[in-house]
Amino acid sequence: MRIRIDLALCQGHGVCQDEAPEVFRVVENAEGYDHVELVVADPDESLRPKVERAVRFCPNRTLSLEG
Structure with a gap:
């Protein structure tokens, strides 16, 4: 499993961090x-x-x- 992030779209809402803090961090x-x-x-x-x-x-x- 591979994760892609489009930083041009990211606004740092933190939903990903809330759902999977082991994987995502908002900075x-x-x-x-x-x-x-x-x-x-x-x-x-x-x-x-x-x-x-x-x-x-x-x-x-x-x-x-992906994957």
Whole structure:
């Protein structure tokens, strides 16, 4: 399972972090805006349900899942 993040779309709402804190973290970038980054780039399959919820509920459709 590989997760893709479109940082141009991310507004740092934190829904992904709420759904899967083991995988996602919201941080502030150099310009002072929040955005998401991965805690783990290739998470274990046991986290798939949480990651799928994070992808599904992202309000800006920033996340996608491969594999």
